[in-house]
Amino acid sequence: MKRSTIAVSYLPERIEALQEIATNVAWSWNRDARALFGLLDRPLWHLTRHNPLEQLRRVDPGRLATCARNTKFLQLYDRVISDLRANDSNVGTWFAQDYPDLSGRTVAYFCAEFGLHNSVPIYSGGLGVLAGDHCKASSDLGVPLVAVGLLYTQGYFDQRIRLDGWQEDTDERFDPQMGPLESLTGPNGEPWLAVVRAFGRPVHIGAWRMKVGRVPVYLLDTDLEQNDPADRGLASRLYAGGPEQRLKQEWALGIGGVRVLRAVGVDPGEWHANEGHAAFMLVERLREHTAKGTSFDDAMRQVRATSLFTTHTPVPAGHDIFSCDLVEQCTGPVWEELGVGRDAFLRLGYHPTRDHGQFHMAVVAGRLSSRINGVAKRHGEESRRIWHDLWPGRKTSQVPISYVTNGVHLATWMSHRMMALLDNHLGPDWGNRLDDPSLWAQVLTIDDQVLWFVHCELKNILMAFIREQARRRWSDEWKEAQHVVGAGTLLDPDALTIGFGRRFASYKRSTLIFRDIERLRKLLINTWRPVQIVFSGKAHPADEDGKKMLQEVYQFSRDPRLEGRVAFLEDYELHLAHRMVQGVDLWLNLPRPPLEACGTSGMKAALNGVPQLSTLDGWWFEAYDGLNGWAIKPAPEGGEGDDWDAEQLYSLLEDEVVPLFYDRDQHGVPQGWVDKMKHALRTVGERFTARRMVQQYVKTYYAPALRAEAFVDDPPGA
Ligand SMILES: *Cc1c(COP(=O)(O)O)cnc(C)c1O
Numbered sequence: 001m002k003r004s005t006i007a008v009s010y011l012p013e014r015i016e017a018l019q020e021i022a023t024n025v026a027w028s029w030n031r032d033a034r035a036l037f038g039l040l041d042r043p044l045w046h047l048t049r050h051n052p053l054e055q056l057r058r059v060d061p062g063r064l065a066t067c068a069r070n071t072k073f074l075q076l077y078d079r080v081i082s083d084l085r086a087n088d089s090n091v092g093t094w095f096a097q098d099y100p101d102l103s104g105r106t107v108a109y110f111c112a113e114f115g116l117h118n119s120v121p122i123y124s125g126g127l128g129v130l131a132g133d134h135c136k137a138s139s140d141l142g143v144p145l146v147a148v149g150l151l152y153t154q155g156y157f158d159q160r161i162r163l164d165g166w167q168e169d170t171d172e173r174f175d176p177q178m179g180p181l182e183s184l185t186g187p188n189g190e191p192w193l194a195v196v197r198a199f200g201r202p203v204h205i206g207a208w209r210m211k212v213g214r215v216p217v218y219l220l221d222t223d224l225e226q227n228d229p230a231d232r233g234l235a236s237r238l239y240a241g242g243p244e245q246r247l248k249q250e251w252a253l254g255i256g257g258v259r260v261l262r263a264v265g266v267d268p269g270e271w272h273a274n275e276g277h278a279a280f281m282l283v284e285r286l287r288e289h290t291a292k293g294t295s296f297d298d299a300m301r302q303v304r305a306t307s308l309f310t311t312h313t314p315v316p317a318g319h320d321i322f323s324c325d326l327v328e329q330c331t332g333p334v335w336e337e338l339g340v341g342r343d344a345f346l347r348l349g350y351h352p353t354r355d356h357g358q359f360h361m362a363v364v365a366g367r368l369s370s371r372i373n374g375v376a377k378r379h380g381e382e383s384r385r386i387w388h389d390l391w392p393g394r395k396t397s398q399v400p401i402s403y404v405t406n407g408v409h410l411a412t413w414m415s416h417r418m419m420a421l422l423d424n425h426l427g428p429d430w431g432n433r434l435d436d437p438s439l440w441a442q443v444l445t446i447d448d449q450v451l452w453f454v455h456c457e458l459k460n461i462l463m464a465f466i467r468e469q470a471r472r473r474w475s476d477e478w479k480e481a482q483h484v485v486g487a488g489t490l491l492d493p494d495a496l497t498i499g500f501g502r503r504f505a506s507y508k509r510s511t512l513i514f515r516d517i518e519r520l521r522k523l524l525i526n527t528w529r530p531v532q533i534v535f536s537g538k539a540h541p542a543d544e545d546g547k548k549m550l551q552e553v554y555q556f557s558r559d560p561r562l563e564g565r566v567a568f569l570e571d572y573e574l575h576l577a578h579r580m581v582q583g584v585d586l587w588l589n590l591p592r593p594p595l596e597a598c599g600t601s602g603m604k605a606a607l608n609g610v611p612q613l614s615t616l617d618g619w620w621f622e623a624y625d626g627l628n629g630w631a632i633k634p635a636p637e638g639g640e641g642d643d644w645d646a647e648q649l650y651s652l653l654e655d656e657v658v659p660l661f662y663d664r665d666q667h668g669v670p671q672g673w674v675d676k677m678k679h680a681l682r683t684v685g686e687r688f689t690a691r692r693m694v695q696q697y698v699k700t701y702y703a704p705a706l707r708a709e710a711f712v713d714d715p716p717g718a
Helices: 018-022 025-029 031-040 042-047 052-058 061-067 071-088 094-098 126-141 243-263 280-291 296-305 324-331 334-338 342-347 361-367 377-386 416-426 437-445 448-476 481-486 517-524 544-557 574-583 601-606 641-662 671-687 690-706
Strands: 107-110 145-150 158-161 167-170 181-184 194-198 201-212 215-221 270-274 307-310 321-323 358-360 371-374 401-403 496-501 531-536 566-569 586-589 612-615 629-632
Touching: 018 031, 018 052, 018 071, 025 031, 025 071, 025 126, 025 201, 031 042, 031 052, 031 061, 031 071, 031 416, 042 052, 094 126, 107 126, 107 243, 126 145, 126 201, 126 215, 126 270, 126 690, 145 243, 167 544, 194 243, 201 243, 215 243, 243 280, 243 321, 243 324, 270 280, 270 690, 280 296, 280 334, 280 361, 296 307, 307 361, 307 690, 321 324, 324 342, 324 358, 334 342, 358 361, 371 377, 371 690, 377 401, 416 437, 416 448, 437 671, 448 481, 448 566, 448 574, 448 671, 481 544, 481 566, 496 574, 496 641, 517 531, 517 641, 531 574, 544 566, 574 601, 586 601, 601 612, 601 671, 612 641, 629 641, 629 671, 641 671
Parallel strands: 107 145, 107 270, 145 215, 270 307, 307 371, 371 401, 496 531, 496 586, 531 566, 586 612, 612 629
Antiparallel strands: 158 167, 181 201, 194 201, 201 215, 321 358
């Protein structure tokens, strides 16, 4: 039985390819395609939260018939079709031009989550959005990437905040039949492509293919009748359940992912494990080699030569560790197929100096990859320090871990209005000159008034969005006026608006700005130069500390002393993130150094001309230049971090940020501020896009591996 997405049968012939457009995620970063769906039925477009398939299913047939006769609609439609059909080949792309010798080769990219669009809820946050941006940029560049992940039918979770500020986690099921997914079947029509043994039982692995422009993403699914009920919901939820569930998910992702690629005839020459969750992909490839009679040591060498591991966090809680007993139960007896003893297999995951009896996914990935990278310059240094023990006897600086700084996908994160401004200023073909640094220098000459005007429009859109959300929540279920205040109904469109949107994890310090409440209060309620803060973010469902921090912030949003100048927006996800990074005046980022590996939301803001104030951690450590925003400098030796940082934060706001924002010329334009905006845009356009990131992965890692160029193999010590 072949499962397939529900067909939209009543599309008029002239516009029947709307279905095809909607089933490739590429529509989401094509300006014309977005405009096309907006034109089709604007209220429905808003109502479905920009979900084109749902829109096509619900749109009135009469409306479709009208569009099929409308010249303007048809012109746009034809342009979109010809644009998106260009995705059928990679002729003329950056990769095809620069790497003609590598045509026909493939890079596999494994990740536990992908954040592509809010209509495909299979991500939880930063890691997923980064993986999504990696796929999109690879598609733009023609990089022959094939991605592998898990299908989550209950996604992460939807957030509802109770009246007392406590986060409740609610579920909305994602029906894959309603997504841009195509179900795959085995050679005899069976609904699975591979079988994996886990905890002594066979688990059948089905797969869905999602097209992200030129990049196919294979999403594994175990919800099949053939499976034991305990395994059917295996991949239903992201980062949920106990260690057993997670281990099984990661085993299915790694082992099942390689087997599914084999089943569909993909033969990658380079394998990229994006974070340790994907490490079993390396183990399966070891097994493939030993099954052919290769010795374990030779198999190690071959797997290492074609593998890259990217580590994403220095925070220990972000690294998966399982007990060896559990790993043995789940994977056993895979070591027999590897031709080694149980202990030799488990040793792949041993940390040399800590956590005896534990199996580290990141250690496995590090042992089985010849190349390892962190995700920003500073995180590279930090990773060399953290993983130093794996290369005992070396200087930290000689630990073979490098870095590729993350970037964000420009066409996804830059607002339509900002792009239109760049069309006017740089010429309509600027999208073809993205690699030219002089292009980005030119943004410094944008007219101040024009840029400020575009920013104010985007800010108004955010304010309208916030009011709409508050109205909906109020009429839905809130009967309490204070809730509506907390939701931002008292925000002032003219006041300096600070955005803070990120996961509630303690190192991100969302409560730092409340450390001296009187000092903050003076800043916020100043009659002439008011300041307001918009918060959003989720705490991991199992993170009680994170939930307490969220509750604290939430309660400040309802504290009458702050006069409605702190707002909390529920359910931080991609759509809301877009609104926020495009519409606030200043992006605030307060991680406790050196714990933020990179951070990307500030980059998204900068692409919309929103400068950042941040500690010198993650990407800001290498991006801040004094012109593009503000930095909290490190505490002098021995100083206490949080107190120092809070002091710096208040002083910067009082002495520099607020005065600059309110210093207006005769047209009401804050020239000094607009200057910061331009520098922020230039910095990120030139150096922090996903395009630059993927190009760097290709040059440094993918292409040399595909060409089997000689490299120094520097395996960790025993
Ligand atoms: C960009 C993004 C993140 C990650 O932001 P950080 O700055 O890395 O914390 C998380 N969630 C969503 C929805 C995002 O868009």
